[in-house]
Amino acid sequence: MKQIVKTITKKDFSSFVNSLINDRTYDVVGVVAKGKRYVFDTLSSAEELQLDYDVTILPPKKYYLPQTETLLKFSLEKPFEGKEIMNDTPRIIIGVHPYDIIALEQTDRHYLDQQQDNFYKKRRESTIIIGVDIKNVSERSFVASMKTNVTDSGFDLLLTDIGTNYAVTIGSEKGNKLLEKYAIVEDASSSDLKKIITVRNAVAKKYRQKVNIDKKNWSSLLVANYNHAIWEEHSDVCMECGSCTMVCPTCFCYDVKDNVSLNLKEGNRVRTWDGCLLKDFTKVGSGEVFREEVKERYRHRFFRKGNYLPERYGFVACVGCGRCGSACLPDIADPCNLINELGHFNSEEDTGKYFIKEETEVLEKGIIHVPRSATIKKIIPFNEIDTLFEIELDDKKPLGHKPGQFVEVSIFGYGEAPFGISTPPGDSPVFEIMVRQVGNVTKKLCLLQPGDKVGIRGPLGNGFDVKTFEGKTMLFTSGGTGMVPMRSLINHILDPKQRDKFKEVIILYGAKRPKEITFMDDVDRWKKVSNVQCELTVDRCEPSECWGGCTGLITALFPKIKADKIDSKNTIAVVIGPPVMYKYVIKCLQTLGVPDNNIYVSLERRMKCGVGKCGHCQMNGVYVCKEGPVFNYGKLKQLPEAFE
Amino acid sequence: MKQKPRVAVFDFADCEGCELQIANLEEEILDLISFVDIVSFREVMKEHSDSYDIAIVEGSIMRPMDEERLRGIRSHAKILIALGACATMGGVNKIRNQWMPEEVKKDVYGDANLKGNELFDVFQTKAINEVVPVDYYIFGCPIDRDEFKSVITAIALGKKPDIPRYPVCVECKKNENICQFELGAFCLGPITRAGCKAICPTHNSPCEGCRGLIKKQDTECVKEVLERYKLSYEDIRRRCTMYNYGRKECSYDE
Ligand SMILES: Cc1cc2nc3c(=O)[nH]c(=O)nc-3n(C[C@H](O)[C@H](O)[C@H](O)COP(=O)(O)OP(=O)(O)OC[C@H]3O[C@@H](n4cnc5c(N)ncnc54)[C@H](O)[C@@H]3O)c2cc1C
Numbered sequence: 001m002k003q004i005v006k007t008i009t010k011k012d013f014s015s016f017v018n019s020l021i022n023d024r025t026y027d028v029v030g031v032v033a034k035g036k037r038y039v040f041d042t043l044s045s046a047e048e049l050q051l052d053y054d055v056t057i058l059p060p061k062k063y064y065l066p067q068t069e070t071l072l073k074f075s076l077e078k079p080f081e082g083k084e085i086m087n088d089t090p091r092i093i094i095g096v097h098p099y100d101i102i103a104l105e106q107t108d109r110h111y112l113d114q115q116q117d118n119f120y121k122k123r124r125e126s127t128i129i130i131g132v133d134i135k136n137v138s139e140r141s142f143v144a145s146m147k148t149n150v151t152d153s154g155f156d157l158l159l160t161d162i163g164t165n166y167a168v169t170i171g172s173e174k175g176n177k178l179l180e181k182y183a184i185v186e187d188a189s190s191s192d193l194k195k196i197i198t199v200r201n202a203v204a205k206k207y208r209q210k211v212n213i214d215k216k217n218w219s220s221l222l223v224a225n226y227n228h229a230i231w232e233e234h235s236d237v238c239m240e241c242g243s244c245t246m247v248c249p250t251c252f253c254y255d256v257k258d259n260v261s262l263n264l265k266e267g268n269r270v271r272t273w274d275g276c277l278l279k280d281f282t283k284v285g286s287g288e289v290f291r292e293e294v295k296e297r298y299r300h301r302f303f304r305k306g307n308y309l310p311e312r313y314g315f316v317a318c319v320g321c322g323r324c325g326s327a328c329l330p331d332i333a334d335p336c337n338l339i340n341e342l343g344h345f346n347s348e349e350d351t352g353k354y355f356i357k358e359e360t361e362v363l364e365k366g367i368i369h370v371p372r373s374a375t376i377k378k379i380i381p382f383n384e385i386d387t388l389f390e391i392e393l394d395d396k397k398p399l400g401h402k403p404g405q406f407v408e409v410s411i412f413g414y415g416e417a418p419f420g421i422s423t424p425p426g427d428s429p430v431f432e433i434m435v436r437q438v439g440n441v442t443k444k445l446c447l448l449q450p451g452d453k454v455g456i457r458g459p460l461g462n463g464f465d466v467k468t469f470e471g472k473t474m475l476f477t478s479g480g481t482g483m484v485p486m487r488s489l490i491n492h493i494l495d496p497k498q499r500d501k502f503k504e505v506i507i508l509y510g511a512k513r514p515k516e517i518t519f520m521d522d523v524d525r526w527k528k529v530s531n532v533q534c535e536l537t538v539d540r541c542e543p544s545e546c547w548g549g550c551t552g553l554i555t556a557l558f559p560k561i562k563a564d565k566i567d568s569k570n571t572i573a574v575v576i577g578p579p580v581m582y583k584y585v586i587k588c589l590q591t592l593g594v595p596d597n598n599i600y601v602s603l604e605r606r607m608k609c610g611v612g613k614c615g616h617c618q619m620n621g622v623y624v625c626k627e628g629p630v631f632n633y634g635k636l637k638q639l640p641e642a643f644e
Numbered sequence: 645m646k647q648k649p650r651v652a653v654f655d656f657a658d659c660e661g662c663e664l665q666i667a668n669l670e671e672e673i674l675d676l677i678s679f680v681d682i683v684s685f686r687e688v689m690k691e692h693s694d695s696y697d698i699a700i701v702e703g704s705i706m707r708p709m710d711e712e713r714l715r716g717i718r719s720h721a722k723i724l725i726a727l728g729a730c731a732t733m734g735g736v737n738k739i740r741n742q743w744m745p746e747e748v749k750k751d752v753y754g755d756a757n758l759k760g761n762e763l764f765d766v767f768q769t770k771a772i773n774e775v776v777p778v779d780y781y782i783f784g785c786p787i788d789r790d791e792f793k794s795v796i797t798a799i800a801l802g803k804k805p806d807i808p809r810y811p812v813c814v815e816c817k818k819n820e821n822i823c824q825f826e827l828g829a830f831c832l833g834p835i836t837r838a839g840c841k842a843i844c845p846t847h848n849s850p851c852e853g854c855r856g857l858i859k860k861q862d863t864e865c866v867k868e869v870l871e872r873y874k875l876s877y878e879d880i881r882r883r884c885t886m887y888n889y890g891r892k893e894c895s896y897d898e
Pocket residue numbers: 283284285286406415416417418419420421433434435436437438439440441442443481484485603604605606607608629
């Protein structure tokens with residue numbers, strides 16, 4: 001599409017900006033000096049604007065995804081009250097460089113996908129971007145070699161300094177209206193148009209930082225070097241300071257916390273910038289840290305920019321602004337340097353390996369930050385740490401889940417935590433979860449009483465596609481709390497209405513101690529169903545404990561499977577348990593001859609948003625909360641981080 | 645109604661700046677006393693009681709008599725909170741641990757005869773947790789009021805307080821500061837626990853490490869950064885003396 005270009009004298013442009021400021025309809029922000037650097041800040045007059053800046057310390061993402069943002073306000077006194085709040089004034093941002101505009105378009109792809117983030121969306125809609133072509137090149141920027149130095153979309157207006165005038169490219173109707181209302185412009189002449197090109201070309205030649213590998217080849221270059229020594233060499237001097245992610249226009253992971261006012265009466269659920277270089281990013285309640293080594297976290301950031309997001313969305317998620325390079329004290333964060341260095345080692349052979357998974361269809365459109373109100377109906381303790389909760393949605397609508405899906409349970413003031421749903425699908429608004437006490441939310445849940453309110457988001461994630469299991473022998477192996485989602489699936493399959501759709505059912509179930517064997521009533525019931533073999537084991541058992549089953553690891557149960565019952569090619573194996581369990585159980589299954597594509601697993605990672613936004617649950621390029629927690633092992637096994 | 649928990653505030657060797665931060669909560673103090681009874685707080689009230697559930701202790705331990713008093717406090721309190729750099733890690737009071745107590749005394753008081761005066765019977769400075777177990781730490785010199793509130797509300801709600809374990813740089817970057825290193829200064833932010841909202845670099849002075857180091861001074865990355873900025877191990881050792889003398893790495897995690 002051919003864009004309309006106008007010109008405005010610099011003097012008239014200043015008046016234009018001043019009239020925008022004086023109008024007070026908008027919060028007018030622009031690039032201003034901060035010492036020898038530049039930042040986006042609210043303008044009090046056009047004189048403050050520094051449109052010939054090189055780069056700002058932080059990108060304009062701070063206006064769309066602020067450093068700290070209140071998602072909802074809640075009351076600790078009322079049984080259940082949580083409200084989404086958002087009261088931003090419309091904003092005009094003046095002076096955004098093309099690479100930052102492109103970074104915002106990339107962020108749109110993530111935040112405005114099937115599950116739109118309302119806060120981000122509203123800000124995007126109520127903000128007008130007046131971009132400006134780059135005039136001065138920042139020392140670390142390599143945008144020219146990334147072809148992100150110019151853009152023809154993503155702005156409402158775009159200025160180019162062509163001498164005494166600015167050329168103004170109109171990018172949207174909103175931009176056009178703004179000009180009509182506030183500015184005196186003229187049509188650009190053909191020589192003005194030529195000047196735009198000349199100016200852009202001249203600036204493009206000034207870049208000293210250049211990436212030597214075309215960005216479309218980053219992905220295969222990285223994959224080929226996943227295990228290269230470079231990750232360790234560089235990360236040896238990483239301070240784990242997170243600066244590289246904080247300053248990046250294409251980093252958008254966040255943490256969520258509940259803050260409570262000092263009177264203990266109300267509070268806010270806020271999200272804040274988080275970064276994958278920080279160790280606690282993946283830490284779960286039990287103390288386990290995924291990507292524990294600095295090397296893994298350091299590599300993750302480059303893979304996210306150069307492989308995971310490109311394979312998912314089709315663009316390299318680095319726009320070459322160079323901010324990370326100048327922010328990193330040991331100077332190891334700059335993708336330009338890293339890719340160039342990797343380029344020396346390796347041809348960009350395509351290994352055919354990609355560490356992502358196709359996006360799955362989601363049930364709910366739009367992220368709902370406010371959970372649905374629900375009431376605890378029944379609380380049944382299994383042992384000192386495991387408790388079963390029966391929960392009813394207050395809107396009396398069915399939860400509408402598949403086996404294997406999970407819900408985020410909220411207690412205002414304490415936070416949110418994901419739990420597998422342990423009841424089979426159905427029309428009831430009542431469902432069950434089992435909670436093991438490890439931290440803030442789980443401990444508080446166990447102090448609640450029947451009648452107390454909790455918040456529910458979900459069902460979330462990708463569950464089991466039970467239809468595809470029909471006509472097969474089913475082999476279930478579960479350890480510890482893995483029985484929670486497994487029970488949903490088993491009860492669904494053993495439902496008399498369904499039972500004859502499946503062949504033999506074999507259930508192997510292990511726990512650490514006899515008292516940690518949960519759902520004993522179900523186990524007893526399953527044992528009575530025809531063509532069901534159910535075997536239990538515990539790791540260890542004190543003489544004082546009463547236990548009739550086996551002792552030993554879960555793998556010890558495999559020899560008990562009656563060989564004649566297993567038609568391995570026609571068996572679907574489902575494995576859910578603690579991370580350490582998978583490797584061993586999958587070996588047993590392979591020995592039995594079950595094909596990898598017939599094996600399904602459900603994985604656990606740290607979660608916050610539950611909808612593929614906050615970044616916490618990633619393993620390689622996969623969001624466990626969205627594309628999982630249920631995965632086909634045949635497809636998953638190529639992800640190095642899945643069973644690390 | 646359930647009886648409110650009783651809170652007492654105590655101070656040892658310190659400047660009382662952290663207590664002042666609490667006193668400066670002003671109207672919010674009213675919120676605080678809606679769920680706790682403050683039974684002892686020398687800086688703001690005359691009354692004192694020995695019956696309390698929660699002791700908030702400020703300051704470092706310098707003398708046998710301090711130790712004794714602190715043990716007494718610990719025995720009364722169900723929960724003991726160390727408040728501020730002096731209490732949590734010794735802080736500036738540990739600067740003098742570079743020398744023996746006798747030398748220090750001689751330097752300060754000359755030849756005055758202090759024998760037998762227990763007020764001057766000092767040993768090497770100790771943080772609170774070198775004498776008694778501590779349940780919660782509120783770091784900083786002085787403490788950050790918002791963090792104080794968040795720790796107190798967390799304790800009241802039965803949550804684990806959310807104390808950052810990442811460095812000051814994270815907050816500093818969020819504040820969009822020009823890095824002190826870029827300005828030619830030497831900042832301890834990259835190895836210091838965040839939580840202060842990077843107040844020092846935000847006001848254009850480098851971090852002094854008052855919330856405690858979270859990385860050793862001799863790790864590879866620190867050496868690398870020192871070298872890049874033409875600083876020596878001696879430089880960082882000296883810088884860390886201000887708040888972190890004798891402490892290589894924060895030992896309070898988990
Ligand atoms: C898909 C899935 C299903 C799960 N099903 C169950 C279940 O059925 N029963 C059960 O007892 N536990 C289950 N867990 C683990 C449970 O979510 C954590 O134990 C819980 O989040 C700990 O929260 P906390 O606030 O008590 O602990 P804290 O240590 O205080 O954790 C703080 C926050 O970190 C995140 N987090 C911590 N640990 C985990 C974790 N293991 N997984 C994800 N996020 C975490 C949460 O956002 C949590 O609120 C499941 C986890 C996942 C990912």
